[in-house]
Amino acid sequence: MQSPDPPTPLHVQQIVKTYQQGTAKVFALDGVDQKVEPGEFVAIMGASGSGKSTLLHAMAGLIDVDEGRVKLAGQDLSQLSDAALTRFRRDNLGIVFQAYNLIPSLTAEDNIRLPAPKRMAAKLDSIVEELLDRLDMTARRHHKPGALSGGEQQRIAIARALVCNPTILLADEPTGSLDSISGTQICELLRNLVDQQGHSIVMVTHEPHVAMWADRICVLKDGTNLAELRTDGCRNPQSVAHQYQQALGGEVAV
Ligand SMILES: Nc1ncnc2c1ncn2[C@@H]1O[C@H](COP(=O)(O)OP(=O)(O)OP(=O)(O)O)[C@@H](O)[C@H]1O
Numbered sequence: 001m002q003s004p005d006p007p008t009p010l011h012v013q014q015i016v017k018t019y020q021q022g023t024a025k026v027f028a029l030d031g032v033d034q035k036v037e038p039g040e041f042v043a044i045m046g047a048s049g050s051g052k053s054t055l056l057h058a059m060a061g062l063i064d065v066d067e068g069r070v071k072l073a074g075q076d077l078s079q080l081s082d083a084a085l086t087r088f089r090r091d092n093l094g095i096v097f098q099a100y101n102l103i104p105s106l107t108a109e110d111n112i113r114l115p116a117p118k119r120m121a122a123k124l125d126s127i128v129e130e131l132l133d134r135l136d137m138t139a140r141r142h143h144k145p146g147a148l149s150g151g152e153q154q155r156i157a158i159a160r161a162l163v164c165n166p167t168i169l170l171a172d173e174p175t176g177s178l179d180s181i182s183g184t185q186i187c188e189l190l191r192n193l194v195d196q197q198g199h200s201i202v203m204v205t206h207e208p209h210v211a212m213w214a215d216r217i218c219v220l221k222d223g224t225n226l227a228e229l230r231t232d233g234c235r236n237p238q239s240v241a242h243q244y245q246q247a248l249g250g251e252v253a254v
Contacts, residue, residue, distance in 0.1 A: 007074035009168040009200040010036040010059060015068035017054055017223075028054040029065070030223040034202075036168065041194045041201045043211035045244060046220035052204040055220065056172050059202060060095055061085050073167040090115055094161030094169040098176035100153040102145040102160075108132075108152075109141040112159045120164070131159040135189065151182030158189065162199075169193070171203040175210050187213040208244060209237035219247045 017029040029051050036042050044052050057063045058070055061077040070077045073092045080088055102111045112131060116124050132138045135155045145153050154174060161169055171190065175183035191213045193199040203214065211217050217229040217240065227247035231240060 006038045007167075008035060008071070009038055009040075009073060010034070010202065011069075011071040012055070012059060013069045013071070015055075015058055015065045015070065017051075017058060017063065017065050027223045029058065031068070032220070032223065032225055034059075034218060034225070036200050036202055038200055039194060039198045040216065041191065041214045042203070043214035043217045044202065044204045044220060045206060045208075045211055045217055046226070047248065048206075050220040051223040052206075052220055053172060054223075056170055056202065056204050060093060060170055061089055090117065091164055092167045094158075094164070094166040096154070096157050096161050096169065096171040096174050098173040100145070100150075100157045100177075102153055102157060104145050107142050107144055108137060108148065108156045111145070111156055112163055114160060114163075116163050124163075127163060127165075128159075131162060135159050149182065150178050151185055154178065154182075154186050155189065158186075158193075162193075168200045168202065171201065173204055173206075175205070175207070180209075183210065208240035211244075212237050212240045217244070219244060221248065 012032060012034040014031050014033060015029050016027065016031055019026045019028055032055055044055060046052050054063070058065050061070065061072070075088060077085060103114065106114070109128060109132065112128050113124060132141050135158060137152065137155050137159065140148060140152055148156065175186050178186060187210055190201055190203065194201055205211050212231055212235045214231060217231065218225060219227040219229065229240065229243045229247065
């Protein structure tokens with residue numbers, strides 16, 4: 001018998017999110033759709049204020065939306081209680097931030113272990129070993145974040161995000177605090193997670209040379225889907241910048 005198809009990792013349907021700014025109501029998201037397939041790497045681009053972070057936070061269930069639905073691994077997040085949502089997020093979602101958000105007093109290895117629930121105890125050692133190896137961080141496992149470079153800290157943050165084997169990895173400007181060499185290494189690492197491990201990734205970035213590592217680029221404008229760009233695996237920042245510029249109808253530096 002054939003095994004059933006895996007559920008769609010992430011399906012965002014017509015989501016609207018407003019904020020009150022003084023007397024004005026701001027539509028941070030105004031009817032956004034997005035579907036991420038298994039093993040797909042999607043970048044979200046857009047000008048400052050276009051809604052990128054709000055979309056990522058809505059995808060992560062970190063904020064409630066006013067309208068529409070966020071389905072993660074087939075589960076409508078609005079149907080879960082707060083406690084159930086917290087558990088569901090831990091088991092199905094990995095999140096990586098620009099600022100790494102590691103606990104300074106814990107070693108690299110203990111930061112990776114942090115999100116794992118008790119029921120994983122028996123297999124946690126081997127999972128952590130494998131993550132340290134896969135992310136080339138075994139030699140640095142006993143160091144605290146303050147003794148690691150930015151790129152190394154981000155590797156540990158990615159390992160921590162993967163420790164529960166999530167359905168999807170969300171990354172908010174993961175290279176934003178890194179020099180270009182470390183940033184490229186993190187992009188290569190994310191790409192390998194998709195190509196070699198079959199992970200699904202959504203990454204917010206405003207940089208064409210980072211977005212080019214994705215399979216597909218969703219361009220937001222004023223909280224709406226403006227365009228979908230395909231990278232076709234050619235890793236060409238000029239081509240991405242050109243398509244992005246055309247979509248926005250303005251100048252974008254590479
Ligand atoms: N907590 C909040 N309260 C009020 N307004 C908010 C809040 N968060 C976001 N906004 C507004 O929603 C809109 C979208 O913001 P968002 O941070 O999602 O944009 P962005 O594309 O991520 O921007 P940037 O690239 O500058 O980070 C902006 O107009 C912003 O001012």
